[in-house]
Structure formats: structure tokens, C-alpha cells
Amino acid sequence: MADDRNIVIVTGIPGVGKTTVINEAVEEVKQNHNESVLVLNFGTEIFQIASKKGLIEDRDHLRKMPTAKQREVQRMAGEAIAEKAKKAKVIIDTHTLIQTNNGFLIGLPEWVVRAIQPKTLVLVEADPERIAERRSSDETRTRDAQLVEDIDTHQRMCRAAATTVGTLTGATVRIIKNREGKVEEAGKELAATIME
Amino acid sequence: MADDRNIVIVTGIPGVGKTTVINEAVEEVKQNHNESVLVLNFGTEIFQIASKKGLIEDRDHLRKMPTAKQREVQRMAGEAIAEKAKKAKVIIDTHTLIQTNNGFLIGLPEWVVRAIQPKTLVLVEADPERIAERRSSDETRTRDAQLVEDIDTHQRMCRAAATTVGTLTGATVRIIKNREGKVEEAGKELAATIME
């Protein structure tokens, strides 16, 4: 496909191993295609824009801004990323849905994805039981059935939100499974998406 | 979060116990925060707008209006609610998806949610088997496997539609489980969302 889009959004819930998969993919692209990929963290981009505009002093201030202001900064960060993507292949490391005390926060609202116009939205997923284990490994070893169900729900809700992003922007939606002990495979799949 | 939004949309399929949860939450907010919450039924608001504009005489007329007219009235109802929410905390009691003979009808279309700009969209959910029991309790006691599956599908489709509303408006999406005999807990969660 003669696609003029250069941005792949990579998302995954905590414990899924997203960062490792991204690192694998970037390495793969470097080794096999001799190309470098710019990995941007969406939160960091927002903070930089807001600082530059003199809107905030530290990251905590971000969430204290009025909603309309927050949106504007998010949109501007999206546009800044789109600008960078004119010169390089870009991965945006972010979240589809963020679990908060007040439910799922939308990580990829309309005004952001319209500015970014991603080629593909990747959902890095893992088995809910494995995610639960990883999250609790440093503490107790109890496997909590409720936690596993909540993780499963979170991943499924992310899939739904991803199809909305696809419908609004035309981005393809790709699920990449990060299977136990097979992170290289997941990295190769992500590399293929970057090079597509 | 310094949110200037005041509206919580509360949805749930028939038999989920939505009204009881809302009542619990309103009572909780009154008791513990000394604040009153305005509970609005979306259907009633639409009817009032349409009557005031002289468009209809009774509620049955609503669905007989041309699509474009229906939408306009829905949008106006959304705006009227947004206006009321400037002076009070508001709950909108409505549906995400309504089961009809011709499939799922969209309860929260784009033109409505853009007008409302909700803070949070709440999905009150219950176990599909319990919902099936409640719905059939007055008649036979047979538990119908097909009915349970249909209820499960309905709840899952509502989740998907809710993520679309979130993506378009930035509203958080909160699932509140109305567990058997634990309606107070569900009410407390909803009260927390209202006061957030």
C-alpha cells in the first residue's frame, strides 16, 4: 500500500511487556533494514509542549489544568509528533485506556488521533494470568481471580477503543501477542508493522 | 483532576438494578457531602423539549418524527441538560444501547454526547444469569441459556459503545458491578464518581 503515514502507536496495559517489545523491534529494524526509529513517549511530548508554552512548571501541573487547556496541549503534542514523523519513522509509546479511580481514562481521544493520523495502532497483549503474575511477583505470589478478570476486561476494552481510533483515522488495528518467552517474535511482528 | 464537567451518564440494561444504584448514590452524596444531585431521565428531557417546541403532542409521536428532526431534538435535549449542569451536579439516567426488533439502537449517538460532554459514562452491570432470573421471576422460572447469552452480548456491546463515547468526548468509562446483595457498594462507587 502506498501509504504516506509514518507513525505507529504502540499500546499495552501495565505488565504486558510493551517496552521490551518496542526495544526488540527497534533493534530488529536497525539490524535488518539499517533504519532508526524514533520512539516517543506521548506523556513526555505533552509535558514538553506545555513547558515550552509556559503553561506548567512540573508534570503534576498537567492534570490540574482545565479540561479545555489539557485537550489543547494534547492536540498540540499530536501535531508536533506528526511534524517529526515527516523525517523519520516514529513509534508513539502510550496507552489506549488508563485505569484510574474513576474508571478508564481515554488515552487516545479523538482530538489526539486526528492530529497524529497513525498508520497502525498496535495492541501489545499478554495472557491475563501472566500479567497478574508479573504485577504481583515482587510482593505475594497469590493469584487473584478478580485481578485476572479485571486485566482481561481492561484488555478487551482497549480493543474496543482501538476500533474507534481505526474508524476515525483509517489506521489498521494490530494485536501483537507477547507470549511467554517469545518476546523476539513479538518484536519481529512490530518491526514488520514499522517497515510496512 | 481540575475538571469543569459536572455530568455523569449512568446506563445499564433492563434488570441490572440501575435505578436502585442511582438512588443509593444520591442518598450517599446527600448524607456524606450535603449536596443534592439532579437526576434527569434523557427520554423525559427529549419529550419536554419536543413539546415546548410544539413538535409533538405525546411521547409516541417522538419516534414518528423524521430522523433529522429526532436528532435535532436529541441534540437540543443534550444542550438543555448541559445548561442545567452549570448550576448542579447532574446524573443522566439513560441507555447505551437499546434492544429493538431491528437490533441495537444507539442510546448515546455522537450528536448527543458532544452536546452533553459528560465527565464519566458509567456502565452499571450485573451477572447475566442474575439479570435473566430477575427478568423472568414474575413469569416462569426457567433459566434460558439463549437469554443469558443475549444479555451477555448486550452488556459487552454496551462496553464497546461506551469506549466510542469516551474517545469522542474524553469522558472516563467506569464499570460498576451491581453484585447480588451489594447494591450499597455499587451506590458508593457511583457517589464517588459524582463527587470526583
Next chain:
Amino acid sequence: MADDRNIVIVTGIPGVGKTTVINEAVEEVKQNHNESVLVLNFGTEIFQIASKKGLIEDRDHLRKMPTAKQREVQRMAGEAIAEKAKKAKVIIDTHTLIQTNNGFLIGLPEWVVRAIQPKTLVLVEADPERIAERRSSDETRTRDAQLVEDIDTHQRMCRAAATTVGTLTGATVRIIKNREGKVEEAGKELAATIME
């Protein structure tokens, strides 16, 4: 409902039996209501528009056009279909999500569905195990657990994308099960949607 919309979009993943269901429904409408239904394939409509505009010579060229051009042609095809629907009942035979090497491709992006303004989006579904069987029947008879899971995921993702289309356009979303040996029933359901 006094609906002035005339278009039903019918989708289903490969192996679900979509074409048979459509044929059954068209026959049913002809027999019982003495009305004919115009069945349009969305891909063909796009090709015709693009050819007429002198943009491409054969169908393979379609995917090689720049993204912006592809979108424009898709939107124009949507508008052409909407025009045809002023004089006849129309079924659009297409896909909600298409499985590609780079994930799920959006079959019903925003700019298409806004142009079409469908009355109903139908998801023809079948049991994932049956779909897997049908797809592999000509080759080996092995039932691949991974394939069944992938088919299930595909159908669920289509449901999510369908709720987005509904939210954007107000179309109802109807799931029609094409059960083994009961294609007539499925056809009757689709006929009811067409005549609704």
C-alpha cells in the same frame, strides 16, 4: 419509526455465509413484499468511481493510490450509493474489518459511513468452529485451535467497530446468526431489517 433511510450495510467475515444470507433475504423480499432490493458490493462501487474519474486502470491500482486519494474515492462511492438509495432499497455487501498482514483494516471508516448514513449495520455471524471448518474443508480437516480463537477475535472486533459506526451515524446494529442448516431463518431476519 418514520425512517427516511434506505440502506442496510451487511457485513460478515469470510466463511460466515454472508452471500447466501443476502440471497435468501432478497428472495424473501421479492416473494413476500413484491419489492426488489439493489445489492451493491462496496469494492466494486469504489472501482467504478475511480475508473470513471480516470484515476486507475485496474483494481490492483486502488491500493497503490495515496491514502488521501483512496479516502476521497471511498467517500465518493459512499455518496454515489446514497444517491442510488433514493430510488430503491439498497444492501451494501462489504466488511467491517478486513484481516491483513498488518492487522485489521477498517472496512467502514468514518468518511464512508457518514456519506452512506445507513439505517442498519448487520453483522452476519457464525460459530467460530464452524467457520474454521468451512475455511479448511477443501484442504486438511485439522481443526486449528489458534484459528478458531483468531476467528472469534475477528468477530468480536467487528462488533466493537460496528458500535462506533452506530454512534457516528445513528444506525442500529443488528447481529444475525447464520446457524448451521438455518440459513433461511437468517435470511428472514435480514429481510425484516430491509423492510423495517
